[in-house]
Amino acid sequence: EAGVAQSPRYKIIEKRQSVAFWCNPISGHATLYWYQQILGQGPKLLIQFQNNGVVDDSQLPKDRFSAERLKGVDSTLKIQPAKLEDSAVYLCASSFFSGGLNTGELFFGEGSRLTVL
Amino acid sequence: AQKITQTQPGMFVQEKEAVTLDCTYDTSDPSYGLFWYKQPSSGEMIFLIYQGSYDQQNATEGRYSLNFQKARKSANLVISASQLGDSAMYFCAMREGDQAGTALIFGKGTTLSVSS
Numbered sequence: 001e002a003g004v005a006q007s008p009r010y011k012i013i014e015k016r017q018s019v020a021f022w023c024n025p026i027s028g029h030a031t032l033y034w035y036q037q038i039l040g041q042g043p044k045l046l047i048q049f050q051n052n053g054v055v056d057d058s059q060l061p062k063d064r065f066s067a068e069r070l071k072g073v074d075s076t077l078k079i080q081p082a083k084l085e086d087s088a089v090y091l092c093a094s095s096f097f098s099g100g101l102n103t104g105e106l107f108f109g110e111g112s113r114l115t116v117l
Numbered sequence: 118a119q120k121i122t123q124t125q126p127g128m129f130v131q132e133k134e135a136v137t138l139d140c141t142y143d144t145s146d147p148s149y150g151l152f153w154y155k156q157p158s159s160g161e162m163i164f165l166i167y168q169g170s171y172d173q174q175n176a177t178e179g180r181y182s183l184n185f186q187k188a189r190k191s192a193n194l195v196i197s198a199s200q201l202g203d204s205a206m207y208f209c210a211m212r213e214g215d216q217a218g219t220a221l222i223f224g225k226g227t228t229l230s231v232s233s
Contacts, residue, residue: 030218103150
Protein backbone atom coordinates (compact mmCIF):
# COMPACT_ATOMS: atom_id res chain seq x y z
CA GLU A 1 0.00 0.00 0.00
CA ALA A 2 1.43 3.37 -0.99
CA GLY A 3 1.97 5.82 1.85
CA VAL A 4 1.25 9.53 2.07
CA ALA A 5 3.12 11.37 -0.69
CA GLN A 6 4.37 14.92 -0.30
CA SER A 7 6.32 17.28 -2.53
CA PRO A 8 8.61 19.05 -2.68
CA ARG A 9 10.81 17.61 0.08
CA TYR A 10 12.80 20.81 0.39
CA LYS A 11 12.15 24.42 -0.56
CA ILE A 12 14.18 27.57 0.03
CA ILE A 13 12.57 30.95 -0.67
CA GLU A 14 13.06 34.61 0.17
CA LYS A 15 10.64 36.29 2.56
CA ARG A 16 7.54 37.72 0.87
CA GLN A 17 7.70 35.05 -1.86
CA SER A 18 5.06 32.37 -2.22
CA VAL A 19 5.30 28.59 -1.96
CA ALA A 20 2.97 25.65 -2.42
CA PHE A 21 3.12 22.14 -1.00
CA TRP A 22 1.27 19.14 -2.35
CA CYS A 23 -0.01 16.06 -0.56
CA ASN A 24 -1.60 12.84 -1.79
CA PRO A 25 -3.06 10.77 1.08
CA ILE A 26 -3.36 7.02 1.35
CA SER A 27 -6.06 5.73 -0.96
CA GLY A 28 -9.42 5.55 0.79
CA HIS A 29 -8.48 7.88 3.64
CA ALA A 30 -11.21 10.48 3.94
CA THR A 31 -9.47 12.68 6.49
CA LEU A 32 -6.42 14.78 5.64
CA TYR A 33 -4.39 16.99 7.95
CA TRP A 34 -1.68 19.60 7.51
CA TYR A 35 0.63 20.09 10.48
CA GLN A 36 3.43 22.62 10.95
CA GLN A 37 6.50 21.45 12.85
CA ILE A 38 8.96 24.15 13.87
CA LEU A 39 12.45 22.91 14.72
CA GLY A 40 12.58 21.41 18.19
CA GLN A 41 8.81 21.40 18.67
CA GLY A 42 5.95 19.01 18.19
CA PRO A 43 3.63 19.18 15.18
CA LYS A 44 0.86 21.77 15.36
CA LEU A 45 -2.37 21.31 13.40
CA LEU A 46 -2.96 23.91 10.71
CA ILE A 47 -6.02 22.50 8.96
CA GLN A 48 -8.08 19.31 8.79
CA PHE A 49 -10.26 18.17 5.88
CA GLN A 50 -12.98 15.54 5.86
CA ASN A 51 -13.35 14.61 2.17
CA ASN A 52 -13.30 18.06 0.54
CA GLY A 53 -14.77 19.97 3.48
CA VAL A 54 -12.83 21.85 6.18
CA VAL A 55 -13.31 20.41 9.69
CA ASP A 56 -10.91 22.66 11.60
CA ASP A 57 -8.81 25.58 10.40
CA SER A 58 -8.77 27.53 13.66
CA GLN A 59 -4.96 27.61 13.82
CA LEU A 60 -4.36 28.46 10.17
CA PRO A 61 -2.99 32.02 9.72
CA LYS A 62 -5.54 32.86 7.07
CA ASP A 63 -3.94 36.16 6.10
CA ARG A 64 -1.10 34.24 4.48
CA PHE A 65 -1.91 30.52 4.48
CA SER A 66 -4.52 28.79 2.35
CA ALA A 67 -5.30 25.15 1.67
CA GLU A 68 -7.66 23.26 -0.55
CA ARG A 69 -8.72 19.70 -1.24
CA LEU A 70 -10.95 20.15 -4.24
CA LYS A 71 -11.85 16.58 -5.18
CA GLY A 72 -11.52 15.07 -1.73
CA VAL A 73 -8.24 13.37 -2.58
CA ASP A 74 -5.01 15.35 -2.88
CA SER A 75 -4.43 18.70 -1.21
CA THR A 76 -2.35 21.84 -1.64
CA LEU A 77 -1.10 24.15 1.11
CA LYS A 78 -0.01 27.62 0.02
CA ILE A 79 1.85 30.37 1.84
CA GLN A 80 1.79 33.88 0.40
CA PRO A 81 3.65 35.99 1.37
CA ALA A 82 6.10 33.92 3.41
CA LYS A 83 7.66 35.23 6.62
CA LEU A 84 10.87 34.15 8.34
CA GLU A 85 8.86 32.44 11.09
CA ASP A 86 7.23 30.15 8.52
CA SER A 87 10.48 28.18 8.31
CA ALA A 88 9.36 24.71 9.40
CA VAL A 89 8.55 21.23 8.21
CA TYR A 90 5.02 20.92 6.82
CA LEU A 91 3.67 17.46 7.50
CA CYS A 92 0.69 16.00 5.74
CA ALA A 93 -1.18 13.12 7.36
CA SER A 94 -4.25 11.08 6.57
CA SER A 95 -6.50 8.75 8.49
CA PHE A 96 -9.32 6.35 7.77
CA PHE A 97 -12.63 7.61 9.07
CA SER A 98 -14.96 4.71 9.77
CA GLY A 99 -17.53 6.64 11.75
CA GLY A 100 -17.01 4.23 14.59
CA LEU A 101 -14.40 3.59 17.21
CA ASN A 102 -10.95 2.65 16.06
CA THR A 103 -7.54 3.92 17.01
CA GLY A 104 -7.67 6.87 14.67
CA GLU A 105 -4.00 6.47 13.91
CA LEU A 106 -2.60 9.16 11.62
CA PHE A 107 -0.33 8.16 8.75
CA PHE A 108 2.27 10.80 7.94
CA GLY A 109 4.21 11.71 4.84
CA GLU A 110 7.93 12.51 4.93
CA GLY A 111 7.24 16.24 5.18
CA SER A 112 8.21 19.32 3.20
CA ARG A 113 11.00 21.34 4.77
CA LEU A 114 10.66 25.09 4.13
CA THR A 115 13.45 27.58 4.72
CA VAL A 116 12.57 31.28 4.42
CA LEU A 117 15.57 33.61 4.06
CA ALA B 118 -2.64 24.91 29.70
CA GLN B 119 -0.62 22.34 27.82
CA LYS B 120 -2.68 19.38 26.74
CA ILE B 121 0.36 17.11 26.38
CA THR B 122 3.48 17.59 28.49
CA GLN B 123 6.79 15.88 27.86
CA THR B 124 9.24 17.14 30.46
CA GLN B 125 12.37 15.34 29.25
CA PRO B 126 14.02 17.23 26.38
CA GLY B 127 16.67 14.53 26.07
CA MET B 128 17.30 11.03 27.36
CA PHE B 129 20.43 8.89 27.09
CA VAL B 130 20.52 5.11 27.37
CA GLN B 131 22.94 2.31 26.61
CA GLU B 132 22.16 -0.47 24.17
CA LYS B 133 20.12 -3.35 25.65
CA GLU B 134 18.90 -1.23 28.56
CA ALA B 135 15.28 -0.20 29.11
CA VAL B 136 14.21 3.43 29.04
CA THR B 137 11.03 5.26 30.06
CA LEU B 138 9.86 8.41 28.28
CA ASP B 139 7.41 10.48 30.28
CA CYS B 140 4.11 11.94 29.11
CA THR B 141 1.31 13.59 31.02
CA TYR B 142 -1.92 14.80 29.49
CA ASP B 143 -4.82 17.05 30.35
CA THR B 144 -8.38 16.57 29.15
CA SER B 145 -11.87 16.73 30.60
CA ASP B 146 -13.24 14.35 27.95
CA PRO B 147 -13.85 10.87 29.43
CA SER B 148 -13.12 9.29 26.04
CA TYR B 149 -9.70 9.85 24.52
CA GLY B 150 -6.82 8.06 22.89
CA LEU B 151 -3.12 8.31 23.55
CA PHE B 152 -0.44 7.69 20.92
CA TRP B 153 3.32 7.54 20.71
CA TYR B 154 5.16 8.35 17.51
CA LYS B 155 8.85 8.06 16.63
CA GLN B 156 10.51 10.62 14.36
CA PRO B 157 13.99 9.64 13.12
CA SER B 158 16.29 12.20 11.53
CA SER B 159 14.71 11.42 8.15
CA GLY B 160 11.62 13.26 9.40
CA GLU B 161 8.82 10.76 8.92
CA MET B 162 6.49 10.20 11.87
CA ILE B 163 6.19 6.50 12.68
CA PHE B 164 3.28 5.25 14.80
CA LEU B 165 4.41 3.06 17.69
CA ILE B 166 1.59 2.33 20.11
CA TYR B 167 -1.97 3.31 21.09
CA GLN B 168 -3.91 3.29 24.38
CA GLY B 169 -7.61 4.02 24.64
CA SER B 170 -8.96 5.67 27.77
CA TYR B 171 -11.25 2.73 28.51
CA ASP B 172 -8.65 0.05 27.88
CA GLN B 173 -8.19 -2.00 31.03
CA GLN B 174 -4.73 -3.28 30.19
CA ASN B 175 -1.59 -1.42 29.25
CA ALA B 176 -0.86 -1.55 25.52
CA THR B 177 2.16 -3.46 24.27
CA GLU B 178 3.72 -3.70 20.80
CA GLY B 179 6.91 -5.74 20.65
CA ARG B 180 9.59 -3.87 22.62
CA TYR B 181 7.23 -0.95 23.28
CA SER B 182 4.80 -0.78 26.15
CA LEU B 183 2.67 2.04 27.46
CA ASN B 184 2.46 2.54 31.21
CA PHE B 185 -1.03 4.03 31.48
CA GLN B 186 -1.93 5.56 34.84
CA LYS B 187 -5.33 7.13 34.32
CA ALA B 188 -5.71 8.75 37.75
CA ARG B 189 -2.36 10.47 37.35
CA LYS B 190 -3.07 11.29 33.69
CA SER B 191 0.20 9.81 32.59
CA ALA B 192 1.03 7.64 29.58
CA ASN B 193 4.72 6.82 29.71
CA LEU B 194 6.40 4.89 26.91
CA VAL B 195 8.72 2.08 27.95
CA ILE B 196 11.24 0.77 25.42
CA SER B 197 12.86 -2.47 26.48
CA ALA B 198 16.24 -3.67 25.23
CA SER B 199 17.17 -0.42 23.48
CA GLN B 200 18.82 -0.60 20.08
CA LEU B 201 20.98 1.94 18.24
CA GLY B 202 18.14 2.38 15.75
CA ASP B 203 15.90 3.65 18.54
CA SER B 204 17.79 6.97 18.54
CA ALA B 205 15.16 9.50 17.44
CA MET B 206 12.61 12.06 18.64
CA TYR B 207 9.60 10.58 20.41
CA PHE B 208 6.26 12.34 20.55
CA CYS B 209 3.30 11.67 22.80
CA ALA B 210 -0.07 12.67 21.31
CA MET B 211 -3.72 12.66 22.29
CA ARG B 212 -7.04 12.41 20.48
CA GLU B 213 -9.93 13.89 22.48
CA GLY B 214 -13.19 12.02 22.00
CA ASP B 215 -13.69 8.52 20.66
CA GLN B 216 -14.09 9.19 16.97
CA ALA B 217 -11.46 8.30 14.44
CA GLY B 218 -10.82 11.19 12.10
CA THR B 219 -10.08 13.56 14.99
CA ALA B 220 -6.84 15.52 14.90
CA LEU B 221 -4.07 14.61 17.33
CA ILE B 222 -2.51 17.08 19.76
CA PHE B 223 1.23 16.56 20.15
CA GLY B 224 3.71 17.23 22.91
CA LYS B 225 7.08 18.89 22.36
CA GLY B 226 8.91 15.60 22.16
CA THR B 227 11.86 13.85 23.81
CA THR B 228 15.13 13.14 22.03
CA LEU B 229 16.40 9.64 22.78
CA SER B 230 20.06 8.84 22.21
CA VAL B 231 21.17 5.20 22.40
CA SER B 232 24.88 4.49 22.70
CA SER B 233 26.84 1.26 22.27
